[in-house]
Amino acid sequence: xxxxxxxxxxxxxxxxxxxxxxxxxxxxxxxxxxxxxxxxxxxxxxxxxxxxxxxxxxxxxxxxxxxxxxxxxxxxxxxxxxxxxxxxxxxxxxxxxxxxxxxxxxxxxxxxxxxx
Amino acid sequence: xxxxxxxxxxxxxxxxxxxxxxxxxxxxxxxxxxxxxxxxxxxxxxxxxxxxxxxxxxxxxxxxxxxxxxxxxxxxxxxxxxxxxxxxxxxxxxxxxxxxxxxxxxxxxxxxxxxx
Numbered sequence: 001x002x003x004x005x006x007x008x009x010x011x012x013x014x015x016x017x018x019x020x021x022x023x024x025x026x027x028x029x030x031x032x033x034x035x036x037x038x039x040x041x042x043x044x045x046x047x048x049x050x051x052x053x054x055x056x057x058x059x060x061x062x063x064x065x066x067x068x069x070x071x072x073x074x075x076x077x078x079x080x081x082x083x084x085x086x087x088x089x090x091x092x093x094x095x096x097x098x099x100x101x102x103x104x105x106x107x108x109x110x111x112x113x114x115x116x
Numbered sequence: 117x118x119x120x121x122x123x124x125x126x127x128x129x130x131x132x133x134x135x136x137x138x139x140x141x142x143x144x145x146x147x148x149x150x151x152x153x154x155x156x157x158x159x160x161x162x163x164x165x166x167x168x169x170x171x172x173x174x175x176x177x178x179x180x181x182x183x184x185x186x187x188x189x190x191x192x193x194x195x196x197x198x199x200x201x202x203x204x205x206x207x208x209x210x211x212x213x214x215x216x217x218x219x220x221x222x223x224x225x226x227x228x229x230x231x232x
Contacts, residue, residue, distance in 0.1 A: 004158075033219050042120075042204060042222040043159075058219060090158055103208055104149065105220060107158035 003027065006091050006108035013078075013085070013115050021076045021111045023091035030096040032074035033105065036060060037088040046089075049074055050096050078113060086115045120148075120205040120223030128229040135192040137226040139205030140185075146208045148181055149220065150190050153202045162190075162203075192228075200230045 004025045013019045025032065031050050035043040045058030049068040063082025068074055074093075078085045089112075092105040123138045139148070147166045151159040163174045165181045165188065172179050178191040192199055206220035 006158075035219075035222075040224070042224040045219040045221075048219045088156075092159075103220060104161050104164060105151075105159070105206075107160070109158045110156070112156075 004091055004093055004106055004108035006089075006111050008111060009109065011111060011113050013113065015115055016080045018077055018079050019085075019113065021078070021089055021091075021113070023074045023076065023108060024072055025074075025091075025093045025106075025108075026072060027093055027106060028071075029093035029106070030071070031094045031103070032068070033092045033094070034058075034064070034066065034074070034076045035090045035092065037090060037110075043090060046076065085113055088112050120207050120221065122203070122205055122223045122226040124226060125224070126227045126229070128231060129195060130231050131195060131197060133195055135195050135199070135228055135230075137190045137203050137228070139188045139190070139223055141188075141205075141207050142186065143207075143209065145183075148179075148188050149206045149208070150177075150179060150188075151204045151206060151222075153204065153225070155201075159204065195228075195230045197230050197232055200228060202227045 007022045033048040034046040037043050044060050046064050047066045049055035052071050055066050055068050065077045088110050090110050091108045094103045094105050120139050120141045147164055149164045150162045153159045163179050165172045165179050176193045181188045202225040204222050204225045206222045
């Protein structure tokens with residue numbers, strides 16, 4: 001089955017530690033995204049990548065870093081510089097371009113990070 | 117900044133009734149999409165409507181778009197308990213027509229509860 005796998009599902013971190021959230025897709029999608037969701041809030045874009053070895057900052061990139069060394073993988077590192085890292089993190093992917101220009105996103109199940 | 121804003125924030129109806137959610141946005145769009153999120157899970161794409169379309173149907177879902185008022189509505193007919201979820205509208209900016217992948221902008225969502 002094609003889809004997006006995020007791991008771990010739950011993660012606890014002490015203040016001052018960096019953590020890396022994994023995101024793998026086997027949909028052969030070119031674009032991948034990381035969103036952050038806080039309780040009762042919508043999704044805010046952290047980073048996105050259209051092709052391998054290229055990525056752009058979203059609306060709230062400060063305190064986060066990403067890499068895109070393979071088409072299938074787009075890991076997100078939450079650094080100690082992120083002031084309020086406790087949140088639900090969602091990875092998504094999509095086809096880039098095409099005649100429609102529409103970007104329908106396929107989401108993973110999410111990773112919930114709690115800073116103790 | 118939020119592009120889409122859903123209304124109401126929460127909605128509780130009896131099973132079998134119709135549920136209507138509204139979304140307003142601020143700038144011109146290429147398309148508008150609706151997603152569903154069950155508690156603690158990733159989002160699932162429901163339906164997409166392009167800026168040159170006024171209405172679309174998919175099963176029990178009906179979406180309308182009024183670009184002059186910068187608003188959209190999602191109607192779920194004959195609601196069922198499984199429809200209990202949060203519903204988000206997401207907008208794609210006109211730059212997408214060139215095949216860009218800047219990520220969708222999401223609203224804060226409408227939390228729908230279907231009472232048995």
